[in-house]
Amino acid sequence: MDKRPYLLLANDDGYDALGLSFLIEVLREDYDLLVVAPDGPRSGFSTAFTVMSPIAMRSVREEEGLSVYACSGTPADCVKVALNRYTRRRPDLVVSGVNHGDNSSVNAHYSGTMGVAFEASLQGIPAIAFSICDYSPKANFEPLLPYVKDMVSRVLREGMPPLTCLNVNFPLRSTFEGVKVCRMGNCRWEKEIVDCPSPRHDAEFYWMAGNLTNLEPEAEDTDRWALDHGYIAITPTTLDNTDYRYREILLNSW
Amino acid sequence: MDKRPYLLLANDDGYDALGLSFLIEVLREDYDLLVVAPDGPRSGFSTAFTVMSPIAMRSVREEEGLSVYACSGTPADCVKVALNRYTRRRPDLVVSGVNHGDNSSVNAHYSGTMGVAFEASLQGIPAIAFSICDYSPKANFEPLLPYVKDMVSRVLREGMPPLTCLNVNFPLRSTFEGVKVCRMGNCRWEKEIVDCPSPRHDAEFYWMAGNLTNLEPEAEDTDRWALDHGYIAITPTTLDNTDYRYREILLNSW
Numbered sequence: 001m002d003k004r005p006y007l008l009l010a011n012d013d014g015y016d017a018l019g020l021s022f023l024i025e026v027l028r029e030d031y032d033l034l035v036v037a038p039d040g041p042r043s044g045f046s047t048a049f050t051v052m053s054p055i056a057m058r059s060v061r062e063e064e065g066l067s068v069y070a071c072s073g074t075p076a077d078c079v080k081v082a083l084n085r086y087t088r089r090r091p092d093l094v095v096s097g098v099n100h101g102d103n104s105s106v107n108a109h110y111s112g113t114m115g116v117a118f119e120a121s122l123q124g125i126p127a128i129a130f131s132i133c134d135y136s137p138k139a140n141f142e143p144l145l146p147y148v149k150d151m152v153s154r155v156l157r158e159g160m161p162p163l164t165c166l167n168v169n170f171p172l173r174s175t176f177e178g179v180k181v182c183r184m185g186n187c188r189w190e191k192e193i194v195d196c197p198s199p200r201h202d203a204e205f206y207w208m209a210g211n212l213t214n215l216e217p218e219a220e221d222t223d224r225w226a227l228d229h230g231y232i233a234i235t236p237t238t239l240d241n242t243d244y245r246y247r248e249i250l251l252n253s254w
Numbered sequence: 255m256d257k258r259p260y261l262l263l264a265n266d267d268g269y270d271a272l273g274l275s276f277l278i279e280v281l282r283e284d285y286d287l288l289v290v291a292p293d294g295p296r297s298g299f300s301t302a303f304t305v306m307s308p309i310a311m312r313s314v315r316e317e318e319g320l321s322v323y324a325c326s327g328t329p330a331d332c333v334k335v336a337l338n339r340y341t342r343r344r345p346d347l348v349v350s351g352v353n354h355g356d357n358s359s360v361n362a363h364y365s366g367t368m369g370v371a372f373e374a375s376l377q378g379i380p381a382i383a384f385s386i387c388d389y390s391p392k393a394n395f396e397p398l399l400p401y402v403k404d405m406v407s408r409v410l411r412e413g414m415p416p417l418t419c420l421n422v423n424f425p426l427r428s429t430f431e432g433v434k435v436c437r438m439g440n441c442r443w444e445k446e447i448v449d450c451p452s453p454r455h456d457a458e459f460y461w462m463a464g465n466l467t468n469l470e471p472e473a474e475d476t477d478r479w480a481l482d483h484g485y486i487a488i489t490p491t492t493l494d495n496t497d498y499r500y501r502e503i504l505l506n507s508w
Contacts, residue, residue, distance in 0.1 A: 046300035046330075047363045049462055054450040056457040072457075076300075076364075081460055084447035106376050109301045109493065110330075122360050122442065158507075163440065164497045181504040183496040186417065188376065193338035196308040203310040203326075206335060208303055236504055238497035239363065242437040243418045246490040250435040253412075254488070 004065070005156050008091040008120070009035040010078040011099065012042040012112025015060060015070045019098035019132070022141040024066065026148055027095065032065045034091070036082040038112075039070040043101070044208075045112035047119060048074045057081060075112035079119040093156055094120035097130035098148075100139055104131075104169040104223035104233055105185035107212070114237075117165040121239050126160035128152065132170045133227055143174050147232060163239040169223060170232050177230040184235050185222030186215045258319070259410050262345040262374070263289040264332040265353065266296040266366025269314060269324045273352030273386070276395040278320065280402055281349065286319045288345070290336040292366075293324040297355070298462075299366035301373060302328045311335060329366035333373040347410055348374035351384035352402075354393055358385075358423045358477035358487055359439035361466070368491075371419040375493050380414035382406065386424045387481055397428050401486060421489040423481055431484040438489050439476030440469045 007027060011020045015037035027033060039058070050073045061068035069086060071078045079094065096116035103111040113129045120127035128151060132139055151168060160166070167184075170176070192210035214224050223233035261281060265274045269291035281287060293312070304327045315322035323340060325332045333348065350370035357365040367383045374381035382405060386393055405422065414420070421438075424430070446464035468478050477487035 041306065044303045044305040046302040046369070048300040048302040048328075049298045049364055051298040051462065052295065054452070054459040054461055056459055058457040074302075077462070080443075080446050080462065084445070085460070106493070108495070109372055109376065110303055115300070118363055122363065124442070161497070161500050161503075164500050179508065181501055181508050183498070183501065184494055186494070188378070189334075191338070192334050198308070203312045205308040205310050206339070207308055208305060208331070208334065234504065234508070236497040236500040237495050238500070239360070239495070240438055240440070241362070241491050241493075241495050243415070243490040243492035244437070246415050246418050246492070247435055247437065249415075250488065250490055254433065254435050 005031045005092040006089060007031045007033050008082055008087065008094045009033055010075060010116040011037050011097055012045055012075040012115065013100050014038050014040050015068060017100065018137060018139065019100055019141060022098055023095060026145055027152065028066055034082060034087060035068040036071055036078040036086060038075060038078060039072050042075055042112045044110050045074045045115055046110050047076050047115040049076045049080060050074055055081060075115040076119040079116055083123055091125055093152065094125050094127040095152060096127065098141055098144065099131035100137060101135045102131060102133040102169060103129065103167060104227055104235065105187040108167055108184060108237065114167060118239060121163055121165040126155055127165040128155060128168060129165065130168050132172065134172045144170055165237050167235040167237050168232065169227055171227045171230055173230055176232050180226040180231040180233055182223040182226050182233045182235050183221050185219065185224035187212050187224060188215055259285050259346040260343060261285045261287050262336055262341065262348045263287055264329060264370040265291050265351055266299055266329040267354050268292050268294050269322060271354065272391060272393065273354055273395060276352055277349060280399055281406065282320055288336060288341060289322040290325055290332040290340060292329060292332060293326050296329055296366045298364050299328045299369055300364050301330050301369040303330045303334060304328055309335060329369040330373040333370055337377055345379055347406065348379050348381040349406060350381065352395055352398065353385035354391060355389045356385060356387040356423060357383065357421060358481055358489065359441040362421055362438060362491065368421060372493060375417055375419040378416065380409055381419040382409060382422060383419065384422050386426065388426045398424055417493040419491050421491050423477060423487045425481045425484055427484055430486050434480040434485040434487055436477040436480050436487045436489050437475050439473065439478035441466050441478060442469055
């Protein structure tokens, strides 16, 4: 049984999200799975971890080749607790998602789905984050099936350079134009704040909202362009965010 | 009065933290300041933003050339709310910290102090994050004074490439060997989970803790090496975390 690859699954939408259930059903046929996911929605949690309170772990499903736990912490916490206490052995791969919503371009910085992949990568384990450009909790994941299966088996076979992970985003379509290897597009969130009327007089209240503007809509090598044109976008992502070009400038002038 | 540069200050230790008070006192002499900081500690919040609840903003100090607000959200929220609703005009620079604790190497991914700088950079504003390798709430910030003043005026004068920020870490010393422009060191958190005994039987509880191991202790170009040898470490940081080298590999093989 231990000859089957061993995968850790997590997400930021919670252990009962449809995107995660889809991943479990697609992958359990070929792999042994440990699933550690938040006990509720954790969108926008980035790579945050829990400092000021204990983290609760609860078993919610136990079957042959499949264990599922709900975690009170952040998406990155799920990976940390799993790797330190719940894995049978070191996982061959960490798979995150499928997120209900777009994590391309700058969204990768805010994404808890990417936080899972970041944390895995920082621990030296290859990781893929899957997201679909559909925020509906009832999104249809069926068109993703062959691509998810293929990408997972491919990364297991070929490995991944250290301190990297894959950010994979699917456009909202039933068929795709193909798969494109991209760079992260430069987009910007605008008009992010909406008033939240309240009966209180001791503070002002706001909701976070906003529109994402593509600052380079013509750039065909970006993940945003790929998604806007019906392609599945794969953005190879590094955890070394040193700016080596800027560093050269500073080394010569500071 | 509007001829003086206009700076937005934020942090992750809260509006009343000593490191932020130090920044305010050092910078208010030469600059007009808007300070929007969390209403309590937000360490480890990364670039998280608040999705599921409203954000409360409360004025806590209003003086000539200085406004201070406490925000119920994350460090990145502070920047978002400030830029959308509280700035008089577009700030010339965002300054984060001084954080009570080390944000070099992989810590940058978890850091709310860096979350402030990331958010500013994503909004097209130059940003510097300052941190000191001293977790004490009573850390002595005086030795940092000339360096903070110099770096701020230098970035205001010279600008910064798009989608970058500076991650500046000070070692715990009263005098420094000098300033080093570095790359992000490759370190790994280990033994991160500590049992949290509890009277409950429906879950297991854990605290997050851990040791940071330097995976390349001899690499003299890293921020960790600089700090371990008494230097102030400046790590130029990019928000484009595309892995261009890995991308080439995939473009040729996928």
